[in-house]
Each structure stands twice: as structure tokens, then as C-alpha cells.
Amino acid sequence: MLTNDQLAAWDRDNFFHPSTALGEFARGDATSRIIEGGEGCVIRDRDGREMLDGFAGLYCVNVGYGRQExxxxxxxxxxxxxxxxxxxxxxxxxxxxxxxxxxxxxxxxxxxxxxxxxxxxxxxxxxxxxxxxxxxxxxxxxxxxxxxxxxxxxxxxxxxxxxxxxxxxxxxxxxxxxxxxxxxxxxxxxxxxxxxxxxxxxxxxxxxxxxxxxxxxxxxxxxxxxxxxxxxxxxxxxxxxxxxxxxxxxxxxxxxxxxxxxxxxxxxxxxxxxxxxxxxxxxxxxxxxxxxxxxxxxxxxxxxxxxxxxxxxxxxxxxxxxxxxxxxxxxxxxxxxxxxxxxxxxMGLLENTRKVGPELLGALSDAVGAHNHVAEVRGEGLLAAVEFHEDVAARKAFDPARKIGPKLAAAMAARGVIARAMPGGDILGFAPPLCLTTAEAHQIADAVKGAVADVLD
Missing domain, CATH: 3.40.640.10 (Type I PLP-dependent aspartate aminotransferase-like (Major domain))
Known part of the structure; x- marks a missing residue:
């Protein structure tokens, strides 16, 4: 089996990735994440590290990973x-x-x-x-x-x-x-x-x-x-x-x-x-x-x-x-x-979404809704987002050069949860698999709270 070092080199030298900072990635200055497997709402990389995927790939792995059927x-x-x-x-x-x-x-x-x-x-x-x-x-x-x-x-x-x-x-x-x-x-x-x-x-x-x-x-x-x-x-x-x-x-x-x-x-x-x-x-x-x-x-x-x-x-x-x-x-x-x-x-995924979606939104609101840089916690079903402003009362966004959204997403990844830094502002987006459990919803919210403390406090 190839080692991650070998794959990472091949990756940088040969793979033209979509939606990627091309120069940074080719130089090895950007994150390379080589995914090996997954089950339910969790993915696993080739180093054996597991992460709760709060974005279902790209909003798409609705039934979760590893479905043998x-x-x-x-x-x-x-x-x-x-x-x-x-x-x-x-x-x-x-x-x-x-x-x-x-x-x-x-x-x-x-x-x-x-x-x-x-x-x-x-x-x-x-x-x-x-x-x-x-x-x-x-x-x-x-x-x-x-x-x-x-x-x-x-x-x-x-x-x-x-x-x-x-x-x-x-x-x-x-x-x-x-x-x-x-x-x-x-x-x-x-x-x-x-x-x-x-x-x-x-x-x-x-x-x-x-x-x-x-x-x-x-x-x-x-x-x-x-x-x-x-x-x-x-x-x-x-x-x-x-x-x-x-x-x-x-x-x-x-x-x-x-x-x-x-x-x-x-x-x-x-x-x-x-x-x-x-x-x-x-x-x-x-x-x-x-x-x-x-x-x-x-x-x-x-x-x-x-x-x-x-x-x-x-x-x-x-x-x-x-x-x-x-x-x-x-x-x-x-x-x-x-x-x-x-x-x-x-799997009753529509019913689960109606049950766990409000739980996720409520947990996010409880975790960071009162933070002085949180402009809005919003969502419907198992789609949710937290938007951050430098001055909430004035509706003033952060300077994009500060890359607050990407830093927050990186801080969440360090806590074992994947969120997406959305374009159009400093926004953390969530679209987990529809089989998300209540416990996993609270795990996402806890990771957001920790990431906000790391980056904004």
C-alpha cells in the first residue's frame, strides 16, 4: 500500500482539484486530506483519524456513508x-x-x-x-x-x-x-x-x-x-x-x-x-x-x-x-x-430530519447565538448556518483578508468535525447526513463553540 507521503506527492504533482487554491496546494502550503472510508456520519482518513462530517461531502451523502445496500x-x-x-x-x-x-x-x-x-x-x-x-x-x-x-x-x-x-x-x-x-x-x-x-x-x-x-x-x-x-x-x-x-x-x-x-x-x-x-x-x-x-x-x-x-x-x-x-x-x-x-x-430519513434538524439549530443557537460576533444562526431541516460579523449592530462584515470563516472551519476540523466555510461572507455551513443523531447534532454545536472561542475570543 502507498504511504500517505507518496500519495500526497502524487496529489500535488498530478491532481487538478476543483474549488482549490491551486498554487498553495501544488506547493504543499494547503491542507491535503486523503479519505479512506466512512460509516454513517463519520469519515476516516488514511491515517485512521475519524471526523464527523457536518456537510455530508457536499450536501450529498444523505443516507450516510458505508451503506452496503x-x-x-x-x-x-x-x-x-x-x-x-x-x-x-x-x-x-x-x-x-x-x-x-x-x-x-x-x-x-x-x-x-x-x-x-x-x-x-x-x-x-x-x-x-x-x-x-x-x-x-x-x-x-x-x-x-x-x-x-x-x-x-x-x-x-x-x-x-x-x-x-x-x-x-x-x-x-x-x-x-x-x-x-x-x-x-x-x-x-x-x-x-x-x-x-x-x-x-x-x-x-x-x-x-x-x-x-x-x-x-x-x-x-x-x-x-x-x-x-x-x-x-x-x-x-x-x-x-x-x-x-x-x-x-x-x-x-x-x-x-x-x-x-x-x-x-x-x-x-x-x-x-x-x-x-x-x-x-x-x-x-x-x-x-x-x-x-x-x-x-x-x-x-x-x-x-x-x-x-x-x-x-x-x-x-x-x-x-x-x-x-x-x-x-x-x-x-x-x-x-x-x-x-x-x-x-x-431509514425514515424525512422523519429524522424533522426531528434532529430543530435540535441542531437549537444547539447552535444555545452554543453561540449570543456571541457578540454572531450575526445570525439560521436554518431549516438539516441545513444550518452561523454567520459572523465584526460589528453585528452595524451589520459590518469582517475584512475578507482575515479569512475568519476558513479559520473557524479549520478550528472545527481540529476538533474532529467538518463544517464548510461558505462564500459570500464569514459563514459556517452545515448539511450533515440525514441520519444524524441528536448526540451528533450536539457534537457539532460543541465544536462550533470551541472554534469560536479559539478564533474570535
Whole structure:
């Protein structure tokens, strides 16, 4: 077996890591963590050190690590049929079964699911189908997409444009000019501290209406939003937000894309964020919790309204739809998805989320909510965050050069708990596996309290 020293050298010399400070890592100045295994909510590195994963990988290992049922399903599928494509009506038992399982869980007005590999490619599919829809109904001028600041929808060219975080724009010539960003639904960051929550929701609605008027409703194809903001700070929408936004979209014939990559399959204690917040999307983006990341798999769920138009388009043209990926509905990913969704039900993970989520949020509030640098403790289900300001009363953030968030995350890691330093401020984010126990929730909160004492006291 290779030693960690050998692997670390190979790592620095050969591996181009995503979302990494490339120069620091290549020089060996940044942390290298080589993961070997895991069970439940705990991962283990090659030195044998165990850590409670408070972020489920990247919000994605919903059922927890080491689930033999999923590994066995993938192995059995690989032995039977490791790959066949899904073009021209081809399918496998796994891909057809997973389609049925997804649609049984989706809102009733949704119709079909198209499978890909990542949330980014699913959102690329959403945009292509959205443009196709408007072309087919005779409105080819409707091409612009409205997203939100702080939203995260991927890091490709179009999806990186939809993402409302400057890190994903600078040096890449993004966003593309068909994408526009409106107000982030983050009450903490409201423009006027005297606004009530209802005032802020009304402000968000007015800003959206004003953007539509400036750009012209006849040029706007869709609006994309996470039911609850994820990478932009883990921010629940203010009360009444989606009730205020959706009528505006319907009035102007702007289709709604609900990006469920983070919220889907139980993270909020409901099967989907759209169900949780009363959304009626035309498209839903799924990934992460679809397979709990045991295999790459994503999906675009389209509404009955959209699918009927797309189907008529192929009838009228007499040909196939001009979109597809080589690995769409890959049998190994589909087998993982079937086994994973069975576990979500059998383990009672939605019920556990509804039970342990409030416990985690309460423990975080008790641990650091009164600290003079804590601006907000927030969350819903098993999504939670703690945001830190230099001056809470003045809503003044720390100087980014101080890297308070990364230092806090590092201090937590030293205590055996993984948290994520979120972009867009000094924010510690939490999205643990949905099998988190009450004891583990308090372990996370205790680590936050210790980290805050180390870094800020």
C-alpha cells in the first residue's frame, strides 16, 4: 500500500482539484486530506483519524456513508450490464425503475425525468429545454433568464452565469449576457435595517417587477431559484417570499426552474423544497440526494405543460429531440439511485430530519447565538448556518483578508468535525447526513463553540 507521503506527492504533482487554491496546494502550503472510508456520519482518513462530517461531502451523502445496500446494487448492475445508452428509447430496468420512483415522489403536475450526471449539466438541460419550449410555442424572443445573487446553479458557462457568486464569474468572462440577477432573498442582508420581513419580501417582489419591466417580459424565458439558498449562505427564504414571487412570474409567462439539487430528497424534512415551500415549478433540477453521491447522477424533471410542447415539437418535425448525453440514465447510477431512495424510505430519513434538524439549530443557537460576533444562526431541516460579523449592530462584515470563516472551519476540523466555510461572507455551513443523531447534532454545536472561542475570543 502507498504511504500517505507518496500519495500526497502524487496529489500535488498530478491532481487538478476543483474549488482549490491551486498554487498553495501544488506547493504543499494547503491542507491535503486523503479519505479512506466512512460509516454513517463519520469519515476516516488514511491515517485512521475519524471526523464527523457536518456537510455530508457536499450536501450529498444523505443516507450516510458505508451503506452496503447501495454498494451491492451497483456491483450487481455492473456484473449484469455496466453500460448501455438511453438514446432512441433504449432503457434498462434500473433506469426505468428510478424514473418511476422519482416521479412518484415529485409534485403531481410534473411529468417526466431526464437523467444526467451533475447538477450543472441538469441546469444546462433545463435552459436548453426552456429555450426550445418558447421557440416551439412561437415566442423565440423569450431567451433571458433571471437568477438571484447568492444563488448557486453550477460552474459551467451557462450555469456559472446563473450562479450569483462573483467567485464563479471573475476571470471567466461571466455572466453571459442572457442572464440577469435580482435580489437575494436574504433578510440579514436587506438594504435597510429598519425593514420588517414583510417589507423585505415586498421589496424583493418590486425589484423583480422592475427588472422585468426594464428588460421586457417578452424577452424573459425563465426564473431560476433554489427553494432555500444553499452555497450562497444556507439562507431560508423569508416568510411569504415564494407566495410573492410566483404570481409575478405567472403574470408575465416566465417559467420557474426550481433548483432542488441541495433541497431534494429530504434535506428540509419534505421530499422536495418545492413541496416544502408551496412552489409550482415548470422544471426541477435534481442531483446529490438522488443517489446520495454513491454514483454520479442528476435529473431534469419537466412539468406536464412543458413535456406536451416538447413532444408535439418532435411530432411536428418528424425527428428526435436534439439533446442527449452519452451517460444519460447510466445503469450504475440508476441502480445506486433505486437502492438509495429505498433507504431514504426504510431509514425514515424525512422523519429524522424533522426531528434532529430543530435540535441542531437549537444547539447552535444555545452554543453561540449570543456571541457578540454572531450575526445570525439560521436554518431549516438539516441545513444550518452561523454567520459572523465584526460589528453585528452595524451589520459590518469582517475584512475578507482575515479569512475568519476558513479559520473557524479549520478550528472545527481540529476538533474532529467538518463544517464548510461558505462564500459570500464569514459563514459556517452545515448539511450533515440525514441520519444524524441528536448526540451528533450536539457534537457539532460543541465544536462550533470551541472554534469560536479559539478564533474570535
Amino acid at each position: 447501495i454498494a451491492d446494487a451497483i456491483a450487481a448492475q455492473a456484473k449484469t450490464l455496466a453500460y448501455y445508452h438511453a438514446y432512441a428509447g433504449h432503457g434498462t430496468e434500473a433506469s426505468i425503475t428510478l424514473s418511476k420512483m422519482v416521479m412518484d415522489r415529485a409534485p403531481e403536475h410534473m411529468s417526466k425525468v431526464y437523467f444526467g450526471l451533475s447538477g450543472s449539466d441538469a441546469n444546462e438541460t433545463n435552459i436548453k429545454l426552456l429555450w426550445s419550449y418558447h421557440n416551439l410555442i412561437g415566442k423565440p424572443e423569450k431567451k433571458k433568464i433571471i437568477s438571484r445573487w447568492r444563488g448557486y446553479h453550477g460552474s459551467g458557462l451557462m450555469t456559472g452565469s446563473l450562479t450569483g457568486l462573483p467567485l464563479f464569474h471573475k476571470t471567466y468572462d461571466l455572466p453571459l449576457d442572457r442572464v440577469h440577477h435580482t435580489v437575494a432573498p436574504s433578510y440579514l442582508h436587506r438594504p435597510d435595517a429598519d425593514m420588517s420581513e414583510a417589507d423585505f419580501v415586498a421589496y424583493c417582489a418590486r425589484e423583480l417587477e422592475a427588472m422585468i419591466e426594464r428588460e421586457g417580459a417578452d424577452t424573459i424565458a425563465g426564473f431560476i431559484g433554489e427553494p432555500m439558498l444553499g452555497t450562497g449562505g444556507i439562507v431560508p427564504p423569508p416568510a411569504g417570499y415564494w407566495e410573492a414571487i410566483q404570481p409575478i412570474l405567472k403574470k408575465h409567462d416566465i417559467l420557474l426552474i426550481a433548483d432542488e439539487v441541495v433541497c431534494g430528497f429530504g434535506r428540509l424534512g419534505s421530499m422536495f423544497g418545492s413541496i416544502h415551500y408551496g412552489m409550482e415549478p415548470d422544471f426541477m433540477t435534481i442531483a446529490k440526494g438522488l443517489t446520495s453521491a454513491y454514483a454520479p447522477m442528476s435529473g431534469t424533471i419537466v412539468s406536464d405543460k412543458v413535456f406536451k410542447v416538447l413532444a408535439k415539437g418532435t411530432d411536428d418535425s418528424g425527428g428526435a429531440i436534439g439533446h442527449g448525453w452519452t451517460y444519460s440514465a447510466h445503469p450504475l447510477g440508476a441502480a445506486a439511485g433505486v437502492a438509495n431512495l429505498k433507504l431514504v424510505d426504510e
